[in-house]
Amino acid sequence: MALELGVMGPELMGRATELDDIGASLEAAISGAACTLVVSGDPGVGKTALVQHACAAVSSEMWILAGAALPLASMTVPFLPLRSALRRGPVLEGIPNPGLGPGGWAANDVIVAIDDWLTELCLVRPVVLVVDDLQWADQGTLDALMYLIAGPADRRLAILATQRSGELGELHPLQRWLADIRRMPRISWVALEPLDRTSTGAQIAQAMGSAPHQSLVQEVFSRTAGNAYLNRLMVSGLRPETRHLPQTLPEDLKSAVLRSWRGMSDGARQLTQLMAVGGRPIRAQDLAGLSQQAGTRHDAAAILRETTEAGITECWPNGTHWWFHHPMISEVLEQGMESGQRRDWHALFAAYGARLLAQGTTPDFEFMASLAQHHYDAGNAGEAYRWTLRAAAAAGSAGGSNEILRLLHRALALHGQLPQVDESREELLHRLRTAAEAAGAMEDELDALEALLAGLDPAQRPLEVAELLVRRTLLRFSSGLEFFSVDALLQAVRLAEASPESWQYAYALAELAHVGLWKDDPDAHRTAATALEVARKAGNPRALSYALTANSMAALFGERPDEARLLAAQGAAAAVRARDFWALLHATMWQANATEAWSSQAFADLMRSGRQQLSMLGAPHVYLSKMAADEASSYLSIGRWRECGQALRVALGTDPGPLGDVAARLTAARLAALQGSQDEARAHLARAEELFAHKSGYNNLDFDAVRAEVFLAEGDPAAAYLAAMAGAGKEGQPPTMCEWLVPLAARALADMVQGARDEGADTADMLASIDELVARFPSVLRESGNDTPFYSAQVEAFELLYRAETGRARSDAENAAQWIAAADACQSGSLRWEEAYCCWRAVQALLLHGHSGHGQAASFLRRGLILANELHARPLQDSLLEIAARARIATYQPSIGQASGGSIELPGLTVREREILGYVVAGRTYGEIARSLVISEKTVSSHISNMLRKTGTANRLDLSRLATRHGPEHFSPDGRR
Structure with missing residues (x-):
């Protein structure tokens, strides 16, 4: 469905502030500052109309691409709003529109294609992308929007989205998406409230063509509570002199919609009700066939013309399918039906589907999913179950992993209602587990595992229970629930040890060794060796991968990096054979650890290579996300913050899963703190802490060091000291960023000493704390097994930094x-x-x-x-x-003539822009610049907008600051020209 956003509709009433807010965002995008704005409000409050007006105001300056999501109940049309938006895109030579064909593209390819295309468009002209009714958007659309939102800050792109409030339950997929983007930069929100009584009166006057009676205004306002859509429906067709609403008019949305609907013919009312029950756009011939099967034999084509003229339905751009002009009409029509009639018509759709099958129709996934839904709503549990499973199988070949999960969940719910089915509940749980693992849906997989474990007898099936216990431990770790359960792994080993040559025994031993190595268990090295011996005899690539990686860890902790690298590489190869992406991620990480410190270019390159391998193998994004997050962390540590941002964008571009999300958020928090964006840093850190219950228990994550840096950036050295010491005092292997912890603790103490001195306060206790710190930690912490020249140089740097901080505290x-x-x-x-x-x-x-x-x-x-x-x-x-x-x-040496508006050098600017920049730095107004250069103020404004876009600055002040700071880049480190 396409939205008409380039044409100004009737004047909006009571929305001046909101229009200004959206207008400011669009102007920012025109000036070269990418932005996203979400308009939320109750159904019918006027979100779409607001966006229409705002876009119409800039239609001469921006390309407007718009599409709307639909409430499709029985199927998901991937990227539906974006398909509609792209159809409205310009056709430019050399910039092919990605088109979004009907199928066959991987989601990531589509997202990247859209992103690349928009980037090219924005170089030619600013673009506004509008997605209406975000609450109905498919996951692909949400992923694509997340990727676009995380895109370049200087892209001339504005994203506007509307979203219904009050209709999202706690488990709605959009809730997670909204929570994630709230913590991203360049996001704005407009909460659209209902109109007040005065604005309601103005809207009614506009609709009726003259000032309404106040009695009518009061009656409408009392029934609609200021809902703009209901206001229009309520007065539609009323004469200007009307004083009161008719008694037959209902008091809620359903009644208001039905009032307009009742003005159509009997056939039109019946067929639109039938369309509403169908739940998705329908072809005219199918509507005719359904009418015939129902015994009414309506002329569907004529009725669709009638309903379109009445503003109830509209034809899709493809010319073959019809749907309601506003989705609310479908909702109201279906909700207004008696439950018995609704059930009968779902049965009619189910019977029509059977008829099409009998006529030779080959059912595809959409057909099967729709048929399953109609049988379900008709109360045909058996047929619903059968078609749900068939649709789940078809969804696999169509690449619909999320649909498979949804359908299998429904099949499980139906299973308990049926007296006899071919599949057992356990079989369905195994299918659900397999589908969840393939989709990277770790929470779904964990739920399936818990259900399976609850129904299995360990005494009867010890090996199966042992394998499930190990996998559950990995999933609980990845979900942030706990840093590996030693008790669960010991139970798995005990269950499997009766079959000492089984792969499950090797698998359980390998993970017990993995956890033991983290916790400095002296028996862990022996356990790892035993696991490898058993795994090699068992010949199972999955168990072999985990055993090889555990032995890689043992070799590295034993300071045998060459051996560790070889074992990890072998573990990665075994993981590929097993198609176990968790194992591949695990092995790749330890191969990198054995190669170079994580805070290095070499480590980042290995993470990128591993991420590319995972992508080539078709791994779910949750695994790529964790790899990209670690890649970002490495880039950040060596100052390559742009590459860090690119990797973070990959990590957070689609649903990263808890482990990738928390790792990426910690790096994003650190980057924001280092660059002075304290609110953003705090938001990212809060998200990481929200995701993982055991914030400091994960030795592989840098919670404590990042928290210390964020607190220091906020000017809270006391909190920073506590955070750093919490990490430095951990048992077991030192955590990630361990080298930073003691210097950060010393820095926090030095800041506190300095603050006390500035206030003339006593510093004796603080200086004593410095002494205690040095006594407890005479040297900085370092990772086990890493003794490369590069890492040693870094450790030496932290040692000197530590010494300098203590010297600062002591006024050395x-x-x-x-x-x-x-x-x-x-x-x-x-x-x-x-x-x-x-x-x-x-x-x-x-x-x-x-x-x-x-x-x-x-x-x-x-x-x-x-x-x-x-x-x-x-x-x-x-x-x-x-x-x-x-x-x-x-x-630096100021440029000649700068004070009077002379040329200033900044890379990428034209001669005229450099000339104007000199005047901007000198504080001249647009008028003064225009008069000096004999050009118009509009031309001056255009040049400055271009400079803002090219330099990534937000306003003239930032541009001036950048220009005055540009001088140091022309110096060598020793200050010579």
Whole structure:
């Protein structure tokens, strides 16, 4: 269904503020700042009309692509709103419209194709993409929108979506999606409330063509509560002099819709009711066939013309299918029917389907799913069950993993209602488990496993129960419920040890060793060796993969990295043979761990390669997401924040699953904190903590270090200290980012000491805490088995950083030298964020201790600014610029003529744009610039909009700040030109 969004409709009443809000978002997109705005409100409150008006106002400046989701009950049409939107897209030479053909494309390919196409369009002209009725959108559409929302910040793209409020239950798929995008940048929300009485009166006057009687306004307002859609329906057809609503008019939405509907012929009313029961767009010939089967023999084509003229239905753009002009009409018609009649008509649809089959129709997935739904609603449990299972099987060949899960859940519900069926409940649970595993739906798989375990007798089927217990442990870990259950794994080993040559025994031993190695269990190495011996004899690739990876861990912890790499590579190969994506992820991670520190380019490259392998194998996104999240973390640690952002976009572009989500959120929180976006950092961290109940119990996640960095960025060193110490004091193997923890604790204490000194408070207790920290941790923490030259350089950098922080707290006279040494060591270890931080502290220390001349301080200040500018580390930028201003240190040589509006150099700008930028930096108004250059103010505005888009800045102030800070990029680290 396409929305007419390029044409201005009747004037909206009472929506000036909301129109301004949407207009500001669209103007931002035109200027080069990508944005997303979600309009929510009750059905009929006027969301679509609001978006229509806002888009019409910019239709001469933007391409408007719009589509609407539909409430299809028995099937899912992938990317339905986007299909409609793309049909409205421009046809440009060299920029082919992806088209979204009817099938055969993998979802990820479609999403990337749409993204690439929109990127190309936005280079030519700004674009607004509208998706109406988001609550009915299929998962593919939601995934695509998430990917687009996470796209480039400087793309001239605005995404507008409308969503019904009050109709989403806690388990509705959209709830998770909305929760995720709330924590993403560049998201705005407009909550559309009903009209007040005054605006209702104005709307009625507009609809009736003259001022209505106040008695009518009051009656309409009391019944509709200001719902704009109901207001229009309520007064449709009334004469201007009407004082009261007719007594026969109902008081709710259903009655209002039925009033208009009753004006049609008997045949039109009957066939539209029949369409509503069908639940999805229908062909005219099928509507005619259903009418004939019902014994009415209506002229369907004539009736569809009547209903279209009445504004009840409309023909789809493809010219073959018909549906209601507004989806609410379908809802109201079906809800207004007696339950018996509704059930009879669902039976009619079911019988018509049987007739088509008898005539030779080959049932495809959509046909089977629709037939299953009609049998279900008709109360035919047996036929519903049979067709549900057939549809589930067909959905597999159609690539509909989510549909398989939905159908199998329904089959399980129906199974209990039937006295005798061929399949057992256990068989259905196994099918559900298999489908969930293939889809990466870990929560569904976990539920199926729990149900299976509840019905199995361990004494009768010990090997099967052992395998389920191990898999359940992995799923509970991946869902954030617990960091592996040793008790469950011990139970699995005990159950399987009666069959010492079984693959289940090897599988249970391997995972027991895996957990034992994390917890420093001295028996874990022996357990891993036994698991590998059994797995090789059993010949099962799944058990072999887990056993090889457990032994890879043991070799690495035993400081045998070459052996560890070989074992992990073999484990990955076995996982591919088993098509066990969890095992492949696990093996790839340990192969990378045995190659280089996770905080390295080499590790990031291995994660990217592993992600590509998973993608080629068709792995569900939850596994790719975790790999992309770890890739992002590696890139961030070495300062490659743009690559980090790209990997995060992959991780969060579609549903990442709990493990990938939490890993990506922690990295996103750290990136936001380092770049000065504190609200965003806090939101990402809150999402991570919401996902995982045991926030600090996961040694493989960097909760504590990230929390410490976020708290420090927020100016809360006391909380940062507690967070860092919580991570440093963990038992077992050191957690990820362990090297950061002790220096962060020292930094927090130094900040507290410095704050107390500034206030003239006593610092004795804080200095004692510094002494206690150094006594407890004379050196920084480091990971086991990692002893590469690169990692050793990083550890040395953290040692020097730790020493410099304690020196800062103690006001050590040699603190400047400590910071200089730490900065140089961080440079050697590719720790660019820490290097920039050390430069700032070095400048402070050099100036604080009165070193003669400012030469060295100026050199480190410029070096720090170069890094801070490249990293977009705004807090460090501001701190260094503040020092430069206070100490009168030149950060760069101003361009000649800048103060009077001369040209300023910024990459990518035209000669005219550089000229205008000089005036912007000088603080000139649009009018002053226009008069100086003898051009129009509109031309000045256009040039500035282009500069905002090219530089990724949000406004003139940010653009001016960027221009004045651009100078340090022309310096080498030692300050020479």
